[in-house]
Amino acid sequence: MKNKIIASLKERISRQNWENWFLDFNIRELKDNHVVFEVGNFFIKERLEKKFNKIISKVVKDILGKDATYEITFKEIPYETKVESGPLIKKRPLLITPLNPKYTFENLVVGEFNKFAYNVFLEASKNPGFYNPIFLYSGVGLGKTHLAQALGNYLLETDPDMKVAYLTSEEFMNEMFSAIKNGNIDEFREKYRKKADILIIDDIQFLIGIKSAQTELFHTFNTIHEAGKQIIICSDRTPQELKDFHSRMISRFQMGLLVKIEKPSSEDLFKIGKKISEMKNVEIDDEIIKYISKIYDNPRLIHGAILRLIAYRNLYGTLNLSIAESILTNVSKPPKSFEEKLLEILSEIFDCSPDDITSSKRTKNISYARKIGMYFAVKKLNLSTRDVGTIFKKSHSSVVQNVKQVEKLLKEGNVILKNYLKQIDKMSKGFAQGESM
Numbered sequence: 270m271k272n273k274i275i276a277s278l279k280e281r282i283s284r285q286n287w288e289n290w291f292l293d294f295n296i297r298e299l300k301d302n303h304v305v306f307e308v309g310n311f312f313i314k315e316r317l318e319k320k321f322n323k324i325i326s327k328v329v330k331d332i333l334g335k336d337a338t339y340e341i342t343f344k345e346i347p348y349e350t351k352v353e354s355g356p357l358i359k360k361r362p363l364l365i366t367p368l369n370p371k372y373t374f375e376n377l378v379v380g381e382f383n384k385f386a387y388n389v390f391l392e393a394s395k396n397p398g399f400y401n402p403i404f405l406y407s408g409v410g411l412g413k414t415h416l417a418q419a420l421g422n423y424l425l426e427t428d429p430d431m432k433v434a435y436l437t438s439e440e441f442m443n444e445m446f447s448a449i450k451n452g453n454i455d456e457f458r459e460k461y462r463k464k465a466d467i468l469i470i471d472d473i474q475f476l477i478g479i480k481s482a483q484t485e486l487f488h489t490f491n492t493i494h495e496a497g498k499q500i501i502i503c504s505d506r507t508p509q510e511l512k513d514f515h516s517r518m519i520s521r522f523q524m525g526l527l528v529k530i531e532k533p534s535s536e537d538l539f540k541i542g543k544k545i546s547e548m549k550n551v552e553i554d555d556e557i558i559k560y561i562s563k564i565y566d567n568p569r570l571i572h573g574a575i576l577r578l579i580a581y582r583n584l585y586g587t588l589n590l591s592i593a594e595s596i597l598t599n600v601s602k603p604p605k606s607f608e609e610k611l612l613e614i615l616s617e618i619f620d621c622s623p624d625d626i627t628s629s630k631r632t633k634n635i636s637y638a639r640k641i642g643m644y645f646a647v648k649k650l651n652l653s654t655r656d657v658g659t660i661f662k663k664s665h666s667s668v669v670q671n672v673k674q675v676e677k678l679l680k681e682g683n684v685i686l687k688n689y690l691k692q693i694d695k696m697s698k699g700f701a702q703g704e705s706m
């Protein structure tokens with residue numbers, strides 16, 4: 270009977286799906302008219318339940334009768350709690366830590382709004398693990414990533430052998446899923462549980478609703494915490510507001526120090542605007558920065574506004590307060606951001622949507638649009654590869670790689686590519702001469 274159920278499932282599921290999801294799928298128990306399937310891990314169990322419930326249920330009922338039911342269990346992998354050090358680990362490459370070198374304590378404006386957070390992180394930089402975990406939360410764009418990476422940069426500067434693991438919870442999840450798919454979950458676990466000296470997880474709220482990644486993170490958290498190593502969690506809400514997280518996870522977050530960044534005043538925002546332009550090595554008149562700090566109440570928006578102004582000045586060689594005003598505000602129409610415009614131009618030329626370009630789709634025209642757009646933003650608009658990564662929602666290294674590829678093609682004399690770049694240049698000027706840029 271067991272074989273019949275498996276064979277019937279195999280018949281109804283495409284080969285590709287079978288290979289992706291059903292390779293270690295088997296029947297652990299078949300009692301009366303209830304089947305207990307077993308799979309390799311929690312992630313696969315969740316996927317099967319979501320994606321294949323109808324088919325599995327139908328097969329079970331067809332073979333065992335209409336009242337038949339099923340459940341899927343997974344093999345629990347024993348979690349190690351001992352943190353090893355020693356030759357085996359030393360032989361492996363160090364963790365890659367894609368920290369933004371500009372995110373330092375020196376580049377952080379400190380005011381009433383973030384003084385407490387700043388002092389806690391400064392203390393953590395001298396005495397990692399003293400407050401553990403540190404749960405840093407605030408509204409969007411108020412400097413959590415900057416502060417958390419400043420700690421990472423400081424630790425690396427004082428001890429270059431330090432293994433700082435900084436990643437967003439989304440990156441953690443994606444890496445975990447691909448490790449599961451490629452059969453190297455043990456390596457993934459070793460990387461984060463054993464090799465990291467400090468673990469910084471940004472944007473934890475992304476894991477809401479993703480139980481399998483929460484579970485993995487929970488065990489990672491425990492191992493690192495038990496070893497007395499520093500853990501930093503950044504979030505756009507308090508632990509209690511992380512609805513749907515396992516309660517055991519929420520209580521782990523609460524057992525450390527909760528740190529909040531408040532809203533900066535407009536004087537703070539002015540200083541932040543100055544600091545951001547300093548970090549980008551550009552000079553922008555104080556009156557323009559003052560104007561920006563009046564219309565935006567958040568450093569992330571100030572950062573975006575400065576980016577737009579720099580792009581404008583790089584294209585047209587000029588910038589003053591009235592241009593800045595017309596670029597950043599428009600009475601009749603809400604201004605489109607520079608990023609939106611660039612994506613719009615690309616989508617028009619390459620016949621796709623702006624969302625396609627920032628998605629992970631790899632269709633030929635979309636990849637081409639992305640690649641050329643990145644090159645244009647870096648080379649023609651002089652935006653940093655990190656900022657371009659933000660616009661295209663791609664990692665810094667993927668921007669660098671794409672820009673290199675386009676460079677190579679241009680060197681080889683690719684005329685089509687040259688024409689596309691000309692076209693983007695032309696259209697972006699057209700946009701800029703319109704109501705806003």
Ligand SMILES: Nc1ncnc2c1ncn2[C@@H]1O[C@H](COP(=O)(O)OP(=O)(O)OP(=O)(O)O)[C@@H](O)[C@H]1O
Binds near residue numbers: 377411413545
């Ligand atoms: N106090 C500050 N001093 C200098 N720059 C700041 C400060 N706060 C924020 N910024 C700058 O503002 C931008 C947004 O900050 P950051 O990305 O750290 O915010 P966040 O709170 O992590 O945002 P999110 O909630 O989207 O994750 C960055 O360019 C950062 O350098």
